[in-house]
Amino acid sequence: MPGEFLPLPDTSPSPMHMRLGPIVQGRVPDGDSVTIGLIGRGIGASLTPRMHEAEGARLGLDYRYHLIDFDTLGLADDQLRHVLNEVRELGFAGINVTYPFKQAIVPLIDQIAPDAEAIGAVNSVVFRAGKAVGHNTDNWGFAKSFRVGLPDVACKRVLQLGAGGAGAAVAHALLECGVQTLAIVDIVPQRAEALAADLRALFGAEVTASSDPSTEARVADGIVNTTPVGMAKLPGMPIAAELLEQRHWVADVIYFPLETAFMAEARRRGCEVLSGAGMAVYQAVRALELFTGLEADASAMEATFRAAVSR
Numbered sequence: 001m002p003g004e005f006l007p008l009p010d011t012s013p014s015p016m017h018m019r020l021g022p023i024v025q026g027r028v029p030d031g032d033s034v035t036i037g038l039i040g041r042g043i044g045a046s047l048t049p050r051m052h053e054a055e056g057a058r059l060g061l062d063y064r065y066h067l068i069d070f071d072t073l074g075l076a077d078d079q080l081r082h083v084l085n086e087v088r089e090l091g092f093a094g095i096n097v098t099y100p101f102k103q104a105i106v107p108l109i110d111q112i113a114p115d116a117e118a119i120g121a122v123n124s125v126v127f128r129a130g131k132a133v134g135h136n137t138d139n140w141g142f143a144k145s146f147r148v149g150l151p152d153v154a155c156k157r158v159l160q161l162g163a164g165g166a167g168a169a170v171a172h173a174l175l176e177c178g179v180q181t182l183a184i185v186d187i188v189p190q191r192a193e194a195l196a197a198d199l200r201a202l203f204g205a206e207v208t209a210s211s212d213p214s215t216e217a218r219v220a221d222g223i224v225n226t227t228p229v230g231m232a233k234l235p236g237m238p239i240a241a242e243l244l245e246q247r248h249w250v251a252d253v254i255y256f257p258l259e260t261a262f263m264a265e266a267r268r269r270g271c272e273v274l275s276g277a278g279m280a281v282y283q284a285v286r287a288l289e290l291f292t293g294l295e296a297d298a299s300a301m302e303a304t305f306r307a308a309v310s311r
Contacts, residue, residue: 033062036291037087039080039105040098041071042233045256047308048096051284054304059294068095071233077101081108084125084132094126094291099228102138102165109134118202119172120195121165124287137286138169138279139176142253145278146177153249153272154221157181159213161238162226163188163195166253170226171199171207181206183216187227217243224251230260237261246270255280258309281305 056063122134186192192209255276
């Protein structure tokens with residue numbers, strides 16, 4: 001993406017000084033443009049900017065989308081508040097938020113939409129009327145992708161790996177899609193327990209936190225990865241390969257790379273699979289509509305995504 005984003009030397013007691021101007025190449029957002037950013041770590045391969053900018057152009061907008069990668073820029077997690085303030089001051093229309101900030105950003109915004117509040121995570125922040133309002137489009141994005149990509153799979157029991165920001169959204173979507181029993185495993189057991197308790201209270205469903213993925217996999221119809229394991233910056237498998245069986249359907253929320261080790265192993269074992277592509281497209285559709293107030297063309301955004309992946 002264009003430009004360079006450099007933290008300035010700290011010459012005062014303030015925790016951070018930075019200049020976001022270079023990342024927009026000196027083009028300060030104005031009333032005739034829509035400027036959006038994506039905040040996260042390890043996001044250099046993200047295809048979200050291409051989808052947004054292509055659809056923005058199709059809608060006749062001067063639409064600019066910039067990556068703000070904390071890894072590339074050498075920023076600490078606790079600088080999230082300063083980045084958020086900076087993009088607001090520059091006149092961004094909104095930001096998308098990805099790993100690992102979907103939950104950390106919640107206390108930093110002015111308002112939170114009911115969907116995001118129920119999930120406890122935000123992946124889209126709209127700046128409007130002087131306020132930062134948080135939304136969650138991951139939930140709708142995964143649910144839509146699941147219904148389209150795995151319409152007839154058994155949903156009696158599902159094992160979900162991960163209880164972070166993406167995990168919370170996906171768990172809501174799975175229950176909304178008819179999953180009867182959901183077991184959640186997370187590297188931080190307390191996080192899985194808290195999410196399971198919230199889901200039981202909200203849905204009245206059978207949701208448990210587990211520390212034994214092998215036992216859960218043996219009785220599960222499907223397995224969903226919502227952890228960052230498998231991303232380009234965190235390669236590997238989120239679960240032992242031998243736990244995957246042909247009878248399982250398998251889903252991943254990661255899309256860069258599109259074919260994670262988890263997806264490749266599942267295909268090799270004959271599982272029905274759902275990559276992160278659908279969720280990536282559909283969450284972007286909903287986010288763009290929030291940012292612009294215009295109706296996005298999902299098929300056009302998917303075509304942009306597929307073209308970018310095939311390069």
